Amino acid sequence: MQPIRYVDALNDYYTSMGNPPYRWTVNESAPLHRPNKPLTQCTVSLLTSGGVSQCSMPAFNPDAKNDHRLDAIERDVDGQDFQIHDSYYDHSDADRDINCIFPLDRLHELAAGGEIGNVSPRLWSGFMGRIYNRSKVMEESGPAFAAALKEDQVDILVAAPS
Amino acid sequence: MGLVCRLLEERGIATVYIATGRDLTELVKPPRALFVNHPMGNNFGHAGDDRTQSDILRAALAMIHTTELGGELIDYPTTWDENFSFAPGGKVIAATA
Numbered sequence: 001m002q003p004i005r006y007v008d009a010l011n012d013y014y015t016s017m018g019n020p021p022y023r024w025t026v027n028e029s030a031p032l033h034r035p036n037k038p039l040t041q042c043t044v045s046l047l048t049s050g051g052v053s054q055c056s057m058p059a060f061n062p063d064a065k066n067d068h069r070l071d072a073i074e075r076d077v078d079g080q081d082f083q084i085h086d087s088y089y090d091h092s093d094a095d096r097d098i099n100c101i102f103p104l105d106r107l108h109e110l111a112a113g114g115e116i117g118n119v120s121p122r123l124w125s126g127f128m129g130r131i132y133n134r135s136k137v138m139e140e141s142g143p144a145f146a147a148a149l150k151e152d153q154v155d156i157l158v159a160a161p162s
Numbered sequence: 163m164g165l166v167c168r169l170l171e172e173r174g175i176a177t178v179y180i181a182t183g184r185d186l187t188e189l190v191k192p193p194r195a196l197f198v199n200h201p202m203g204n205n206f207g208h209a210g211d212d213r214t215q216s217d218i219l220r221a222a223l224a225m226i227h228t229t230e231l232g233g234e235l236i237d238y239p240t241t242w243d244e245n246f247s248f249a250p251g252g253k254v255i256a257a258t259a
Contacts, residue, residue, distance in 0.1 A: 001199065001241075001242065001245055001246075003183075003184040003185065003197070003199055004183070004246075004247070004248050005185055006183040006185055006186050006202075006248060007185045007186060007189065009248050024186075024189050024190075025164070025165060025189060025190050026189050026190075027168070027189070027190060027191040027233070028191070029191070029232060029233055030168060030171070030191045030192060030193045030232030030233035031168055031171040031172045031193055031232050032171060032193050032194075032229065032230075032231065032232035033171045033172075033174050033175065033176050033193075034176060034226070034227060034229075035176050035226065035227075038227075039223055039226060039227065042226075044223070047163065047166075049163050050203070088202070089201070089202035089203040089248075090201060090202070090203050090249075091203045092203075093203060093204055093208060093209040094203055094204075094209070096209040096210075097208075097209035097210055099206060099209075099212070099215050100203065100204050100205065100206055100207065100208065100209055100215070101203060101204075101205050101206065103206050103215050103216075103218075103219050105212075106206070106212065106215045106216045106219050107219065109216065110216070110219065110220070110223075115220070115223075116223065127163050127166055134165060137165050137166060137169070138165065138169060142165070142166050142169040142170075143169070143173075145166060145170070146169065146170050146173045146175065149170065149175050150173075150174075150175070154175060155175070155176060156175070156176045156177070156178070156223070156226055157167070157170055157175055157176070157177045157178075158177075158178055158180065158219070158222055158223070159163050159166070159167055159177055159178070159179045159180070159192070160179075160180045160205045160206070161163045161164075161179070161180075161181060161182075161183070161205075162182075162202055162203055162205065
């Protein structure tokens with residue numbers, strides 16, 4: 001099956017919702033940092049943008065725009081302790097098994113088997129809202145996230161958008 | 163989220179992005195991306211399919227040290243078991259088989 005053309009679909013959808021045309025970011029190159037130690041010694045964290053929150057936390061707003069909310073999730077969280085609120089994708093599988101979008105159990109297994117060094121103390125859920133004010137990502141929410149990851153001595157972030 | 167990955171990489175944190183939207187990923191160009199042609203919401207596979215979830219996670223983590231140029235996008239070899247579509251807000255966009 002050919003990949004779905006999301007750009008066209010989302011352009012149509014945003015316009016039909018009465019939103020201004022979405023200005024997609026287009027980059028011609030990308031930065032790259034390679035850790036100077038093997039995977040077996042790296043601390044790894046996870047990020048989902050799928051509207052995932054712990055049951056004790058408020059639900060994400062599925063229709064939010066410019067939502068920079070970012071929840072920290074303790075690494076030993078019970079995989080059943082999640083709720084998903086997002087209207088942009090079918091999360092029926094992820095409702096039953098959070099590892100479909102946020103593979104925390106699989107990451108713990110890799111750590112237990114010695115394939116990675118550690119699971120970071122905190123895992124992350126956020127950046128889900130249709131973010132039009134990208135400068136705030138680059139100047140505020142992104143740097144704050146980087147500082148939190150540094151605090152946890154994270155070497156690698158596995159990021160799964162939904 | 164791709165923008166966040168780019169920012170983190172500039173600050174010394176390696177990232178890998180597991181995408182179900184190939185065209186979106188090509189535009190934003192995160193430092194490392196593994197494209198998985200699954201429905202959005204199934205980046206790592208089906209519920210209860212631990213083996214596939216682990217395989218995709220391993221394939222993503224392998225890119226951390228093998229990627230030599232920022233912006234690399236690799237296609238994970240996979241076939242979803244049925245055609246799927248994307249329906250934001252209930253509007254169905256038919257997929258091409």
